[in-house]
Amino acid sequence: MSGAALIERLTAGGDWQAARPLGDRALAAYAEHGCLLLKDFASAALLQAFRDEAATLIGLVLDELRLDRAASRVDRFDRGLDLLLEADRPRVGRIYTAVRKLPSVYGLITAPRVWAVMRQLMATRLPGIYPNGTGVRMDHPAEDTYLSPWHQEYPYNLTSDNAVTLWLPLVDVDEANGCLRLAPGTQRLGALPVRVRDALNERRNANETLEIDGLEAILARHTTLPVPAAAGDALVFHTFLLHRSQPNRSRATRWTLQARYFDFLNPTAIRHDWVGGMNEGVDFRRYHPELVAGPADG
């Protein structure tokens, strides 16, 4: 299947207010490919609320640093963020930690439409959310340090092997600013063995903690494709689906929201007492010694 045909197959629209918004075609595509692109998923009001709230945070820090946003080269809700990046990069790191606490973020990730989709995708009546797996990424132009290499979500978040990530762009994403790259169908491989580099993320870069063993050979057997999306669309994908970041080569920050959901009724989740992963201080090796490949260094 061509990339365009595959994207078309993964794209789902619909009445997001309905109790069961996903139709049979979308559910079949998810079962086969492990991912879906939900068009116009987020409510416009919540998206706007996020932009207003983020603009407020940025404005407060600009004022504190006595920076004049009129000098900004960005003409968007995050006007002035470029000035903050130049003036005080560590401070922008603290804004990164703060934005996930905004009310609009909770509104977006706990909207009834999200729970409806999660109930359908996981075929469960009791989905849960993994609080430490919620975040708002700010990927800045030409800054590659925090880009995520190919990975599955499962070893980072554990909890349930029936689990879904919601990845929601807060600005349009494309090949220029780095939309997500997915390997559809790889969820069927199950949890892949990993080399453990920093089991508890003590070095504070989650992207350098685990490394999939034999990755090149796995990728050689699968199609991978970039998935451009508009602000307010949502990508939903299975916890075993291989995916990775792409660099931001545009002139503005790429803002995206991530939240992770799991099935409370899943046998693995029950056996493990719904325990989360490294963000909850849990060492993956304790729960999955069979998935640890090669000599461990961390």
Ligand SMILES: O=C(O)CCC(=O)C(=O)O
């Ligand atoms: O947004 C990105 O660049 C990567 C995000 C990702 O891989 C994840 O949230 O698991």
